[in-house]
Amino acid sequence: MNKVQMGYDEALKVTLETIAPLGIERIALSACTDRIVAEDLRSTVNSPSIHASMKDGYAVRSDEIEHASPKNQVRLRLIGVAAAGGRSDQPVTGGTAIRILTGAKIPEGADAVLAEEFTSREGDMLTVFNNAHPGRNILPKGADVAENELVASRGSRLSPGMLGILAAAGYSTLPVYRQPRLAILATGDELVVPGHPLPDGKLYASNLEMLNGWCQRYGMRTTFAILSDRPDTITAELAERVKSHDALITSGGAWTGDRDYVAEALGTLGWEKYFHWIRMGPGKPVGFGLLEQKPIFLLPGGPPSNLTAFLQIALPGLLALGGNKTPSLPRIMVKLADTLTSRQTDWTEFVYGVFRSVDGHALFDPLRGISRLKALARAEGVVAIPEGVKSLPAGTVVSVQLLV
Numbered sequence: 085m086n087k088v089q090m091g092y093d094e095a096l097k098v099t100l101e102t103i104a105p106l107g108i109e110r111i112a113l114s115a116c117t118d119r120i121v122a123e124d125l126r127s128t129v130n131s132p133s134i135h136a137s138m139k140d141g142y143a144v145r146s147d148e149i150e151h152a153s154p155k156n157q158v159r160l161r162l163i164g165v166a167a168a169g170g171r172s173d174q175p176v177t178g179g180t181a182i183r184i185l186t187g188a189k190i191p192e193g194a195d196a197v198l199a200e201e202f203t204s205r206e207g208d209m210l211t212v213f214n215n216a217h218p219g220r221n222i223l224p225k226g227a228d229v230a231e232n233e234l235v236a237s238r239g240s241r242l243s244p245g246m247l248g249i250l251a252a253a254g255y256s257t258l259p260v261y262r263q264p265r266l267a268i269l270a271t272g273d274e275l276v277v278p279g280h281p282l283p284d285g286k287l288y289a290s291n292l293e294m295l296n297g298w299c300q301r302y303g304m305r306t307t308f309a310i311l312s313d314r315p316d317t318i319t320a321e322l323a324e325r326v327k328s329h330d331a332l333i334t335s336g337g338a339w340t341g342d343r344d345y346v347a348e349a350l351g352t353l354g355w356e357k358y359f360h361w362i363r364m365g366p367g368k369p370v371g372f373g374l375l376e377q378k379p380i381f382l383l384p385g386g387p388p389s390n391l392t393a394f395l396q397i398a399l400p401g402l403l404a405l406g407g408n409k410t411p412s413l414p415r416i417m418v419k420l421a422d423t424l425t426s427r428q429t430d431w432t433e434f435v436y437g438v439f440r441s442v443d444g445h446a447l448f449d450p451l452r453g454i455s456r457l458k459a460l461a462r463a464e465g466v467v468a469i470p471e472g473v474k475s476l477p478a479g480t481v482v483s484v485q486l487l488v
């Protein structure tokens with residue numbers, strides 16, 4: 085395998101094949117929002133556990149009111165009440181009905197519920213002026229989820245709706261993958277921690293906040309630091325942080341320039357390099373390897389490169405580390421508002437843009453003519469122009485990775 089100059093697709097594949105999920109922990113269902121489920125989960129119960137009424141009305145025998153209408157009213161005698169969670173086992177017999185509330189168990193003998201809107205009542209006599217076919221207004225046992233039915237598959241993200249169905253399926257705790265603890269290390273003598281004064285020639289380490297924001301969105305725990313451009317400092321810090329974290333990200337110093345010491349430091353520490361420099365833009369000096377069996381991602385320092393290398397290589401890798409079976413940003417298909425042209429056809433180029441509504445249709449509109457940081461701040465999506473493709477004409481349907 086050529087570990088030096090890979091295409092983007094191959095680099096992503098290598099990254100995902102190299103990274104195995106972290107361990108599993110069992111936690112309360114109420115703490116599982118957006119976590120990744122670590123096993124296939126089957127329902128332990130039927131929900132509902134009984135045939136249940138979906139209306140407030142009357143449990144009846146459908147054949148007895150088959151011909152009921154406003155002109156052909158049927159009279160039934162009320163013999164009881166069934167409420168949700170109640171335990172009445174009185175059956176509906178010939179000529180009778182039982183008052184029933186939404187969620188209550190359908191009594192023996194009844195095969196339909198007539199909504200109360202189609203009845204009138206005097207004492208215990210019920211007048212019925214509509215029919216109800218067998219099964220009418222009855223939610224069968226197990227209709228929402230049946231015992232042993234697969235409700236969540238390993239590697240899927242637990243949305244609030246998934247937590248609801250898992251509660252209905254009998255779960256109060258869930259096995260989930262441990263979330264990565266990540267160290268983000270920015271290198272550069274010019275970098276200043278936000279909140280401190282800014283001398284001339286320096287700049288705030290904005291990439292750190294951007295990367296941290298993305299990691300927080302996915303529930304990862306992060307620590308971060310700014311390191312000076314000294315090989316011994318970078319080496320010592322990497323050696324130290326790798327012990328207490330599941331993965332590392334370096335930001336800046338990825339170019340093989342005079343002061344780009346990250347790869348040098350990793351060489352000293354004996355990392356297993358999979359690639360450093362790939363055919364993608366922005367972000368081509370991105371690197372990936374293992375340091376003490378833990379993934380390390382080298383991100384270039386320039387903000388567009390930094391974000392692109394993070395989103396297209398590091399984030400998928402970190403999501404795979406957290407057990408996610410679809411380790412990518414969500415995608416939608418939309419048409420291009422404008423032609424996208426690649427700066428180079430010998431790489432995969434990523435273009436940032438926003439969504440625009442034209443005649444009620446969403447279009448992807450590339451961001452042009454604004455500063456790099458403003459473009460990254462405003463971007464709602466990113467589109468790949470594949471290697472070998474010069475341009476994608478306006479109107480082409482493209483797959484947009486969502487950033488919002």
Ligand SMILES: Nc1nc2c(c(=O)[nH]1)N[C@H]1C(S)=C(S)[C@@H](COP(=O)(O)OP(=O)(O)OC[C@H]3O[C@@H](n4cnc5c(N)ncnc54)[C@H](O)[C@@H]3O)O[C@H]1N2
Pocket residue numbers: 270271272274275287288289290291292335336337338339340341344369383384385386387389390
């Ligand atoms: N001979 C060439 N040199 C460079 C090229 C090139 O094509 N030929 N490309 C440039 C590009 S584009 C990028 S991106 C960088 C990538 O290399 P590095 O990772 O070594 O980048 P740095 O020198 O560390 O930083 C680049 C730029 O970004 C600023 N920066 C760095 N860290 C942060 C941070 N945490 N927050 C905000 N801004 C940051 C840094 O001050 C520099 O201005 O290579 C170029 N060189």
Ligand code: MOO
Pocket residue numbers: 366367385386387388389390
């Ligand atoms: O590749 Mo760079 O400095 O982010 O444009």
